[in-house]
Amino acid sequence: xxxxxxxxxxxxxxxxxxxxxxxxxxxYAPVKKNNLVNFAFISSFQEITNDYINTVQSAKPVLxxxxxxxxxxxxxxxxxxxxxxxxxxxxxxxxxxxxxCDATGINILNKMFTAGITDQLFAERFAKTTxxxxxxxxxxxxxxxxxxxxxxxxxxxxxxxLTEVENGNYLVEIMTDKGQKIISSYQSYFDKAPxxxxxxxxxxxxxxxxxxxxxEKIKDAFDSPIWLEQSMRCIGCGSxxxxxxxxxxxxxxxxxxxxxxxRKRNWDSxxxxxxxxxxxxxxPREVQSKRWRQRILHKFQYMPEQFQLFGCTGCGRCSRxxxxxxxxxxxLINLIKNI
Amino acid sequence: MTxxxxxxxxxxxxxxxxxxxxxxxxxxxxxxxxxxxGYGEGTDNTVHAVxxxxxxxxxxxxxxxxxxxxxxVYLLKAEVRKFTKIGIIANIAVMRTILQLASENQLKEEKxxxxxxxxDGSLKEFSGFNELQEYIQLxxxxxxxxxxxxxxxxxxxxxxxxxxxWTEQFSRCNKCYACRAACxxxxxNRCQVEYNQPQIITPESTTQGNFEWHxxxxxxxxxxxxxxxxxxxxxxxxxxxxxxxxxxxxxxKNTFGITAGTDAKLGSVMSTFKPDDKENFIQ
Numbered sequence: 015x016x017x018x019x020x021x022x023x024x025x026x027x028x029x030x031x032x033x034x035x036x037x038x039x040x041x042y043a044p045v046k047k048n049n050l051v052n053f054a055f056i057s058s059f060q061e062i063t064n065d066y067i068n069t070v071q072s073a074k075p076v077l078x079x080x081x082x083x084x085x086x087x088x089x090x091x092x093x094x095x096x097x098x099x100x101x102x103x104x105x106x107x108x109x110x111x112x113x114x115c116d117a118t119g120i121n122i123l124n125k126m127f128t129a130g131i132t133d134q135l136f137a138e139r140f141a142k143t144t145x146x147x148x149x150x151x152x153x154x155x156x157x158x159x160x161x162x163x164x165x166x167x168x169x170x171x172x173x174x175x176l177t178e179v180e181n182g183n184y185l186v187e188i189m190t191d192k193g194q195k196i197i198s199s200y201q202s203y204f205d206k207a208p209x210x211x212x213x214x215x216x217x218x219x220x221x222x223x224x225x226x227x228x229x230e231k232i233k234d235a236f237d238s239p240i241w242l243e244q245s246m247r248c249i250g251c252g253s254x255x256x257x258x259x260x261x262x263x264x265x266x267x268x269x270x271x272x273x274x275x276x277r278k279r280n281w282d283s284x285x286x287x288x289x290x291x292x293x294x295x296x297x298p299r300e301v302q303s304k305r306w307r308q309r310i311l312h313k314f315q316y317m318p319e320q321f322q323l324f325g326c327t328g329c330g331r332c333s334r335x336x337x338x339x340x341x342x343x344x345x346l347i348n349l350i351k352n353i
Numbered sequence: 354m355t356x357x358x359x360x361x362x363x364x365x366x367x368x369x370x371x372x373x374x375x376x377x378x379x380x381x382x383x384x385x386x387x388x389x390x391g392y393g394e395g396t397d398n399t400v401h402a403v404x405x406x407x408x409x410x411x412x413x414x415x416x417x418x419x420x421x422x423x424x425x426v427y428l429l430k431a432e433v434r435k436f437t438k439i440g441i442i443a444n445i446a447v448m449r450t451i452l453q454l455a456s457e458n459q460l461k462e463e464k465x466x467x468x469x470x471x472x473d474g475s476l477k478e479f480s481g482f483n484e485l486q487e488y489i490q491l492x493x494x495x496x497x498x499x500x501x502x503x504x505x506x507x508x509x510x511x512x513x514x515x516x517x518x519w520t521e522q523f524s525r526c527n528k529c530y531a532c533r534a535a536c537x538x539x540x541x542n543r544c545q546v547e548y549n550q551p552q553i554i555t556p557e558s559t560t561q562g563n564f565e566w567h568x569x570x571x572x573x574x575x576x577x578x579x580x581x582x583x584x585x586x587x588x589x590x591x592x593x594x595x596x597x598x599x600x601x602x603x604x605x606k607n608t609f610g611i612t613a614g615t616d617a618k619l620g621s622v623m624s625t626f627k628p629d630d631k632e633n634f635i636q
Contacts, residue, residue: 048525048591049591050525050590050591052525052590070589070590071527071590080527080528080557080558081557081558081559081562155396155397156397242432246402246404246427246432246433247401247402247403247404247427249426249430249531249534249535249587250534251529251530251531251533251534251535251587252527252528252529252530252531253529253531253587253589255529256527256529257589265556267549267552267556267557269552269555269556278556278557280528280556280557280558281527281528281558283529286530288543288547300431301431301432302430302431302432303432333396334589335589336589337422337531337534337535337586337587337588337589338401338402338422339395339396339399339400339401341395341396341397344396
């Protein structure tokens, strides 16, 4: 659909979010606690903070929770009863305050969870989630969205994009039917959009590198010593993967209490030493350098091959979360130069 | 801090840096070591670990107050371990870790060369573990005032208040296991949390799963934690997980009179029985 534009004041935005909650929608938005800004389910607009470049964790958990029950299992003497997770228990949710890089990340997640066999729980959450993103007025040295072909006012992936313009007003851009539904249901909150150039209200994120041709070049880099050089200081935790808006690996575990149990999926990371351990004892990625290579190749070679898009949005979260300064922007600059 | 003392510190730091770089070069040139683990300039005014094998690259090495990471975590990393002789830039935390790893039979004296850094930032060489031990016994690793204040506050809480404090803290945990990965003493090939037949620890990141994980981690480091605080620094959601193992260290010290990382033949408090052990915890 064509992008349509409106205007909303800060006060009306606050009451709109309040009204959505009154109408039974859950709202997932950035909240400041313990000096960290992270997404949380809120009960009033006042809990939301504006004071962040990007949240520590992405909005990913709203669609792909860190621990999710898939089914219940009941065993008796001559029967095993399986009960799938009731999809109707998933609520209508509004994600407020995600950044354009996050919204792109959610698009990528959607591709992964619906390619081939559709992941039912993900698809249900996706259908019931409306993304109201807020474009960026600030960035830091870890941000590199513009190098990944995204920009601070990018509309891709968002249902609605808000850009703060003058006098505490927000320019409202509606991208999807889900976004349009919000506008139609709450028409009185919105005013007519003035004729303005959005770009002048956005931060300028410097382009750090040129990615053209990289996905081709990287195909010959599998045996390069660069993976070992870059990953010597990596300690193999899951901090980067869990902060990443597009990392989607999970581990399935059953837990039983007597004859009754549950099957659950939990976040997993290719950076962990046991991620590829076979039951034979063989581990094809037995050292960290091979795991680091997998992380980069998955995002910059395999995903372009499979989905014609990069598995990275340049949000910089992995670099901010890493305890050993595995700065992905710097590593990519180094890779582009040296492979 | 006055401008003059800032300049003085800078001059001292620069001098120490040259001494450190020359020492590293000499060790690599003489083949006394095959690799040196140290600190180098990182991105955005941070520092990160560097691994130097070529004597011409020793100018990358630095040491200043930003160099906090416990580099001993790399001593047991497969890619580092394959080198015959490893040199390591060692502040007091690293020195204590080395002694603790030695006492747990994870590190041989002949495998490493300790390039010690004293509290004032100058270089100190060690002939071996004995000399290191003597030095450590005279040079304490004190925990910060802020950490001690929180520990005192936790001690003064009721059990319920303490439970609420940790429930709130652990609610942010995603089980990324950065605390485990950053700790040089968490070196098990297969952590107990990875067992699924039988499942020992609830694997998912939920209130229960997070509690089980952090309790287990703390118990497994009781009497072994050398109090470097690396686990807390590694946590990307600022959970003060290091306070759990600090508390364990204090308890072990008060109960058994033992401080981890002070003796290369210390043995393990939690798996050693002595007839004169205090048993006043049995009530």
